[in-house]
Amino acid sequence: MSATVEQLDNLERRLVVSVAWSDINAETDKRLKATARRVRIDGFRPGKAPLKMVASMYGADIQNEVLNKLAQQAFQEAVAEHGLNVAALLRVDGVEDQAEDAADFQAAFVFEVFPEVNIGDLSALEVEKAVTEVGDAEVEKTIEILRKQRTRFNRVERAAQDGDRVIIDFEGKIDGEPFEGGTAQNYPFVLGQGQMLPEFEAGVSGLKEGESKEISLTFPEDYHGKDVAGKTAVFTISLSNVAEPELPEINEDFAKALGIENGDLTKMREEILKNVSREAKRRIAGKNTETVLAALHKHVPLTLPRALVDEEAQRLAEEMRENFVRQGLDAANLNLPADMFAERAQANVALGLILPVLVKEHKLQPDDAQIKAIVSEFAESYEDPQEVVDWYFADRERLKEPTNMALEANVVDFVFGLAKVTERSVSFDELMSAN
CATH class of the missing domain: 1.10.3120.10 (Trigger factor, C-terminal domain)
Structure with missing residues (x-):
């Protein structure tokens, strides 16, 4: 077995390996005989089929397996011999102009090597x-966050304002036609937290339970819903519930809720x-x-x-x-x-x-x-x-x-x-x- 290495581009290399046909044929014959001993062919008892018949049926596949195996072995040996640090094998090409009576089979392995790493100063x-x-x-800020996470909302009869949780039904239309995602029932959100578009929240703010309102808004050009981005929609909004926030007091019960027994x-x-x-x-x-x-x-x-x-x-x-x-x-x-x-x-x-x-x-x-x-x-x-x-x-x-x-x-x-x-x-x- 022999091999030559060619640099193609930056880290890409081409390595041509040669494997003697005598080695290929010897290994192929060995595998054919082993196959003949175990293969079942109609008309023959197991292991009694003529070797020529086994070769005609399985010889090509077996020879390809042998070629791949011996070429891969030759490649690995050449990599070690030349001290190559292979990063990835890209492909295996055939070598053109191989004479039919050549003593060796040749294959070209194209691969990338790892770069040399120099850390420097x-x-x-x-x-x-x-x-x-x-x-x-920072502790007090965290306590406030923990309080807000445990906010309770209590129903009120006044007009909705920032901080309130509202529950609404809404239906949106563009050019008089409903659109996907533009309708919902019993939809809850907290006013003033930017959960909805500003124009939409402004339309809800000031409504009382049981009141309805029609608003018009234009979706931003960069709105995540591409089908409606840049378009103007008319929404009919009905408010069914207004609830104001109540934060828990910082007391023993609050501490116990946080795991302080x-x-x-x-x-x-x-x-x-x-x-x-x-x-x-x-x-x-x-x-x-x-x-x-x-x-x-x-x-x-x-x-x-x-x-x-x-x-x-x-x-x-x-x-x-x-x-x-x-x-x-x-x-x-x-x-x-x-x-x-x-x-x-x-x-x-x-x-x-x-x-x-x-x-x-x-x-x-x-x-x-x-x-x-x-x-x-x-x-x-x-x-x-x-x-x-x-x-x-x-x-x-x-x-x-x-x-x-x-x-x-x-x-x-x-x-x-x-x-x-x-x-x-x-x-x-x-x-x-x-x-």
Whole structure:
């Protein structure tokens, strides 16, 4: 067996392997004989059919299997011999002008190799580090959010105003004809929260129970419903219920509803501070990880294997389809062109090449103590933290997420330790509202 390597374009290579026909024929004959011993052919007892007949029936398929097997073996041996780091096999071509009496069979393997990754001097990097503070003010904001989540609505007989929950029937028409999604009965929403278009909410505001009103509104040009975007509709609205909000008082009952058994408000605030601090820490870590990974991607220029980028783009598209399905949407015929995911796919592939080199060169693999610390943080919010820790460590597969988090934390800390870092204070509201 022999092989020659040709560079085609950037990372693309063409490797021509040769396999002796004597080896191919010997392996083919061996398989034919093995097939003849077990095959059943009408008119013959098992294993008694003439070899020529078996060859005429199965010989071509067997020879193709042998050709594929020996060519693949030759390819793998040549890859090892030439020290090639194959990223993806693109195709296998036939070699033209092979003489019928040639001693060897030739096949051309076209593939992409991984690029060489050179991390370079990280001290030249300029990165922004997000920081935040969590204190009494943030605890009080969280308490207000928790109160609003437990809002009760009490029926009133006055006119509807911002903050009220209203229940309405409505029917919309465009050019006198009803349209899809333009009609509903017993539809509840809270005025002033932007759940409906401003003109629609303005039409409901001021109505009392039992009153009706006709309004005209024009849908925005960029409205998500393409069939009605930019068009003017006339809605007939009937209001059947107005209810004003009532927030719970901050007392023992409120604390007990949050899981504080004795209703101690001091204990409640301590628990909220602990939980909010943990969540803020997680979100800040996420922001800083994104910043560092983006900086590494920009810092290390790479020519990427196209096949890997295409494969990642397809994976991201399929992931989005699955998310839509989980949300109850019909994504079977959803067209998600790969171009939508090209930029993200390129970043993912690039980082998939950069990070292993960085981790290996600078020994950034997390140790067991780091992984356990992250698992312990996960477990803090549960009633029996040790039970959660034991569950994670009972199966190494469950430790993948905390292991990856520890690895990312090591990378972030390492880069921050070398780069030129500028701190940016992130407000609590900005941090908690970010997706």
